[in-house]
Amino acid sequence: MRTRGTTPKSLVGPVLVVLALALLASLTFYASAYTVIFVTSILMYVVLAVSWAMFSGPTGYISLAPAAFFGVGIYTAAVLGLKLPLALVILLAGVGSFCLALLIGALTLRLRGIYFVIFTVGLVELIKNLVLWYEVTFTGTRGRFVIPVDNNTVYYVMLTILVLLLLTAYLIRRSRFGLALQSIGEDEQAAAHVGVNVNPLKTTVFAVSAVFMGAAGAIMATRWSYVDPYIAFNPLFSFMAVLMAIFGGLGRFYGPILGAVIIAYLEETLITRFPYHYMLIFGLVLVATIVYLPGGLVALAPKLRSWTARLRRAHPGG
């Protein structure tokens, strides 16, 4: 099976990617305004899940900080949106998240396991409460208005962020840094012993992954038009990113993309009609994935293959 036809098979991936990109890039020409908004939301979740998986996938550090970086992006757009052009705002949102992640990474990535996770949970809540306190005490209002941008622009900016993210994630994964990250995940001490510069590497990749979350937050803020600390620093954004990436599977590059597309699609179609039932199902899927399918959807493919192979062996005729 594996020995023959490697050339056509290796072409399948690139062809699919080019096809998907062409479809997405021309979306605004053939799809309705509603579809464009719908796809923008899905792309946002893909950005969050892939950038989460970029760092947490290979290293095994479960970060629940995406909501913090996303929120920094949202607030950058809310504060600077009136004064600066959109491109600059998004760039600054990325830079802001990068700096925050650099600081957090340098301080905390020596914390292991559960300590790191709860630190990131606390961080989101700390920033939320500080911003809330600042707004109520000094500006006198809880929320802010963001200048809206037309839907097609939001869509193309999100698509650009996603393409840049996928390129970055792919290049890191393919480089020796990707290999080094993988070795950190398997055994951090051993990685340090063979010459991996553990802490700077972890911090840098953590910060690079935050850039895209911040940029995505800035452009989404223009669509929501009103934000307050509860919307911007909602821990649900972190949980969603983690669940989507794990549901899809961290073993393969396309795992988090697959997970994000499926769950985001379900969310966008179900949440307006059955909000509580949707979140209930979300919880059930999360528990079931962790208990029964720790490798995610991508781990299902080899299982199915061996299962059908066994069936074929058992019934040679059929």
Next chain:
Amino acid sequence: MLVTILEVVIAGLLLGGLYALIAMGLSLQYGVARVLNVSHGEFIMLGGMITWTLTTQFGLNPLVALAVCGPLTFVLGYILHGTIFRRLASTAESVGIFEGNSMLASFGIMFIIQNLALVIWGPEIRGYSYLAHPVNLGGALFGANRLLTLSFALVIGLVFYFYLAHTRMGKAIRAAAQDRGAAALMGININYVLAICFALGAAMAGIAGMLISMSYPVNAVMGFEYTTIAIIVVVLGGLGSIPGSFIGGFLLGLVGSVVTYFQPGLALAAYYAIFILLLLVRPTGIMGK
């Protein structure tokens, strides 16, 4: 001035008793069963909402709800441990992987319980009045219900301490917390002990929820805030140390009361600031080794 200080201190202790109670449950679940149960607050919410239902819809005394909330959350915790966490423990390659997976699973449980509650009770904020008359403590006035909460927290803390220190099961729990493998070799039924610990932690949350509903309004989405407070207290006291959680609860209550006195909006931010500083400077907490 003196009355003000007294008022701030007593308010801190009243709040602290509640924090100590919810943190002890979480500490038991993490310290022995190694599950950082993020759905802890949902058991508190269940206790609160069930008590509200029994009090306002069936006209029962809130204290009667104790006989319902305690056993119900205990059984729920026992079942959850037996089905989900035991399986995760048997498939995980290391303690670290188990801790990560069980925490993610408890996030899922959080969503399940919270949204079941939203389906049953809706998002409205509920409250009732019970023992709300003021009691004079050296010039400062406090609600009788809040004093009842404090005495409950103290009694449960003491009973639990004697249970751990002087009973056969308590000894088994302490042994399992110290070294699971060795405890199993000594003939302790580890899965049973871990499930009991998880269930006891859940029951403490359920009882805390009942007490919270006497003094504060409750609703279906209140859980996560209490979860984060419980986690802060547990880290403050030292992850896994039950006496640490007890003391840490009172400490955080005092901090909250003092900060609220000067800047009411900053109490939660102060908790997180302490929490983050603590993780950076002394992640083992005040009683940790």
